[in-house]
Amino acid sequence: xxxxxxxxxxxVTEMGQEVTMRCQPILGHNTVFWYRQTMMQGLELLAYFRxxxxxxxxxxxxxxxxxxxxxxxxxxxxxxxxxxxxxAVYFCASxxxxxxxxxxxxxxxxxxxxxxx
Amino acid sequence: xxxxxxxxxSLSVQEGRISILNCDYTNSMFDYxxxxxxxxxxxxxxxxxxxxxxxxxxxxxxxVFLNKSAKHLSLHIxxxxxxxxAVYFCAAxxxxxDKxxxxxxxxLQVFP
Numbered sequence: 384x385x386x387x388x389x390x391x392x393x394x395v396t397e398m399g400q401e402v403t404m405r406c407q408p409i410l411g412h413n414t415v416f417w418y419r420q421t422m423m424q425g426l427e428l429l430a431y432f433r434x435x436x437x438x439x440x441x442x443x444x445x446x447x448x449x450x451x452x453x454x455x456x457x458x459x460x461x462x463x464x465x466x467x468x469x470x471a472v473y474f475c476a477s478x479x480x481x482x483x484x485x486x487x488x489x490x491x492x493x494x495x496x497x498x499x500x
Numbered sequence: 501x502x503x504x505x506x507x508x509x510s511l512s513v514q515e516g517r518i519s520i521l522n523c524d525y526t527n528s529m530f531d532y533x534x535x536x537x538x539x540x541x542x543x544x545x546x547x548x549x550x551x552x553x554x555x556x557x558x559x560x561x562x563x564v565f566l567n568k569s570a571k572h573l574s575l576h577i578x579x580x581x582x583x584x585x586a587v588y589f590c591a592a593x594x595x596x597x598d599k600x601x602x603x604x605x606x607x608l609q610v611f612p
Contacts, residue, residue, distance in 0.1 A: 387543070414598060416600065418602070423604070424502075424604065425506070425589065425602055425603055425604030425605045426544070426589055426591075426602035426603075426605070427602075428599065428600070428601060428602070431599060433598070438597075438599070439597075439599055474543055474544070476543070478598075480598050488534065488546045488549065489546070489600060490546075491536075491543030491544045491545070492543050493541070493542055493543050494541075494542075494543055
């Protein structure tokens, strides 16, 4: 049963600490997205990749957030330094680029709940 | 700038009745629209989609309607069931970017 895997599921850290969230996309998918769920913004797009190349990270606070795909099986989202306002649930999703069969549908992981004290 | 808006944060419907969830968008470049359902402590899951060449798409109890001139789409669930209680997200994309933009979500509660 193919699924997107995210780690950690929960993270509690103190302000100023570095946080790294990891995602294993579904094998064969060529797009990977990072979203953040907040009450006010809903699912807020932070960054996305196609064929491991970053296409858009305009939703991320550049000074503290970074997203990478070191290989096709791993995507990372790093926050350094973390702040209390970063507390949220972070979702990774993978899919097929639009124009191919099943395009547009994203498969989400279960999320990483981050609490920054 | 919220390009996809769901103005009703919550909706309560009796079991067996119709649930109608609404979504508005501002970007005229959007031509592909999806609905996702999210249960607590889980990731969103795909429910139904529609492309801009259609105005209706139906899948069992779920129907999505698209009104391009009004930049509005809606999800109809009939009959509603208690298991439909979840948060529903509307999402939009354009074919040339595959960047999926989500709304703020509507929490649906179906009561017996």
